[in-house]
Structure formats: structure tokens, C-alpha cells
Amino acid sequence: MTGAAGMLGHRVLADATARGWDAIGVDLPDGDLTDPAVAQDLLEEHTPDAVVHCAAFVDVDRAEEHEDTALAVNADASANVAAAAAMLGARIVAVSTDYVFDGKMLARPPRPYVESDPTAPLGAYGRTKLAGEVAIAGHNPNHAIARTAWLFGVGGKNFPDTMLKAGAARDEVAVVTDQVGSPTWTGHLSPALLDLAASDAVGVFHTAGGGQCSWHALTVELYRLAGLATRVNETTAAEFQRPAPRPAWSVLATERDETPRLPAWQDGVAEYLNERENGS
Ligand SMILES: NC(=O)c1ccc[n+]([C@@H]2O[C@H](COP(=O)([O-])OP(=O)(O)OC[C@H]3O[C@@H](n4cnc5c(N)ncnc54)[C@H](OP(=O)(O)O)[C@@H]3O)[C@@H](O)[C@H]2O)c1
Numbered sequence: 001m002t003g004a005a006g007m008l009g010h011r012v013l014a015d016a017t018a019r020g021w022d023a024i025g026v027d028l029p030d031g032d033l034t035d036p037a038v039a040q041d042l043l044e045e046h047t048p049d050a051v052v053h054c055a056a057f058v059d060v061d062r063a064e065e066h067e068d069t070a071l072a073v074n075a076d077a078s079a080n081v082a083a084a085a086a087m088l089g090a091r092i093v094a095v096s097t098d099y100v101f102d103g104k105m106l107a108r109p110p111r112p113y114v115e116s117d118p119t120a121p122l123g124a125y126g127r128t129k130l131a132g133e134v135a136i137a138g139h140n141p142n143h144a145i146a147r148t149a150w151l152f153g154v155g156g157k158n159f160p161d162t163m164l165k166a167g168a169a170r171d172e173v174a175v176v177t178d179q180v181g182s183p184t185w186t187g188h189l190s191p192a193l194l195d196l197a198a199s200d201a202v203g204v205f206h207t208a209g210g211g212q213c214s215w216h217a218l219t220v221e222l223y224r225l226a227g228l229a230t231r232v233n234e235t236t237a238a239e240f241q242r243p244a245p246r247p248a249w250s251v252l253a254t255e256r257d258e259t260p261r262l263p264a265w266q267d268g269v270a271e272y273l274n275e276r277e278n279g280s
Helices: 007-018 036-046 060-065 067-087 124-139 159-169 186-198 215-226 265-278
Strands: 050-053 091-097 143-148 172-176 203-206 231-235
Touching (some): 036 067, 050 186, 067 091, 124 143, 159 172, 159 215, 159 265, 186 265
Parallel strands (some): 050 091, 172 231
16 A cells, blocks of 8 residues: 555455455655556565555645646556556555535535546646546556545544644633535545455545535534533634645435445544544
């Protein structure tokens, strides 16, 4: 698997090993996957049956200023890994994002995005991840693209971690109410990726935490479970400007029977707090 030192990747590697799989992880120090020869050499060295591809350029705001770099990692490296896997007859399971959607869901009330909904990324990160999806599908017919959202887990930068630190330091915080998505714990996503790796289902799959909430509601639940009394004030995306636009609505659901279902996002928050506490 790629991106093995990352927030999701290290969890996938540990879970694959716990399943008794002969799992091997690679990350940037082992080689830069934007170089096709590096991707090919790494895969030829390890001859996997399946590659779980977690390596990515994930900084949504920085991608706006560095779209070429984001494209190299999210599209070119993905193409390289997919092609190298195809040459070895190996399957690829790659991770993508809810940010391939623009959030302008016309249905009222809005319904979750399913796999067949048209994509229309708002920003550079979503554009480059969508280019990666297209490249992977084009280079390896034996592919599963798992779109996920609002990911959090130990071992990486994520929103709940930021808010727990803010909550411990401050009496009140302000969090946006007008962006709604599907928070996903890495410990719930990882087994779904491994199930997809073990299956022969092809195409795009929506694999995000069950249910939906705003960043504000996520913070309220996080503080409740963590026993923090910090007040959570409401703000809006317009008041809380960031370099990259985010979809106002990016709730994911699946319309495919083969898609592994993830538990509710609230369970993921509770598990994440346990994981932080116990280191497991
Ligand atoms: N985080 C989210 O909220 C979120 C939401 C939806 C989808 N996703 C997707 O989930 C996947 C995992 O995300 P994550 O949060 O676990 O990311 P992460 O912690 O940043 O892990 C990605 C790993 O890929 C490595 N990498 C970057 N460029 C590389 C290259 N050219 N060659 C080889 N390795 C490279 C990174 O190394 P360095 O750290 O040294 O750069 C890092 O270890 C990604 O596909 C991401 O797009 C994430």
C-alpha cells in the first residue's frame, strides 16, 4: 500500500497485517510516485495482488496555490501506480474525496450524493483528485475508487484534533453551520478499503461515515463526548473565509450493493476519542 506513513495509510497497513495479510507499506522516503519508473520499480519489487493507494496531496487550501504539485501527486502518481499495478495483474483500491462535488444539490431537501451523480469540483484539490479517478480507471480496469469525506484518525492533521486542542485552550470557539458532510473515522474506513481490495467489484464506491452533520454539529458532539464545556458558537463559511472553496453540501451515500457500509459518524467520533486515549 502507498501513503503508509499517513493518517489513513498507517491504519490500513496495521489492519491488513492484523488480518494476516502479507502487507507492505511504502511512502515518500521509499520513492516519489510521481516518477513512473519509481512506481514501477516499487511494485515490481513487492509484486502485490492488490494495492491500496492512500498517497496523496491532501492540503485543500495549499492546493489552490500549488495546483501543479497537487496534480502531479493526485493524478500523475495515481496513474503511475494504477499502470504499474495493471502490468503486474494487480488490483488497485484508491481513495478519493467528496470534494469532487460542488455541493449545489438541487433536490429539496438535499439528498446525499451517490456514485452516479455528476461531479463538478469547486477547487484545485477536488479537480486534481477527480483527474486521479479518471487516470486510475483509464490505466487499470481492475480498480475500486473509494470516495470518502471529512476524514479523522490518529496520526495526522484533522478537524477533530484541531478542535480538541482549541477546546482545551479556549472557553469558546466559532464553527460553521452551513457546510454539511459525512465525518469518517479512519478506523471505519480502513476495513472497508480492505474489503474492497479482497473483492472484485469495479468502479466508484461511496465509503463515508453514516449520517450527516455540519462542522458545528460535529464539534458539539465531539466536545460532549470528550467532556469539554467549551461553548460552540455558530458562524458561516462567508464569515470564516479560507483560501479554497468548500462544498456547502457533500454528504455521501451509496447506491451500490457491493459497497461496504460504514457505521454512523457519531460512533466514529467516540472511537476516535478512545483511540486517542488508549493509543489503539
Ligand atoms: N484528510 C481528509 O479529510 C480526506 C478527506 C477525503 C479523502 N481523503 C483522501 O484520503 C487519502 C488519505 O489521506 P490522509 O489524510 O491519510 O493523507 P496524509 O496523512 O497526508 O497521507 C498521505 C501520504 O502520502 C504521502 N505522499 C505525498 N506525496 C507523495 C508522493 N509523491 N509519493 C509518495 N508518497 C507521497 C505523504 O507523504 P508526506 O506527508 O511526506 O507528504 C503522506 O504520508 C487521500 O487520498 C486523501 O485525498 C482525505
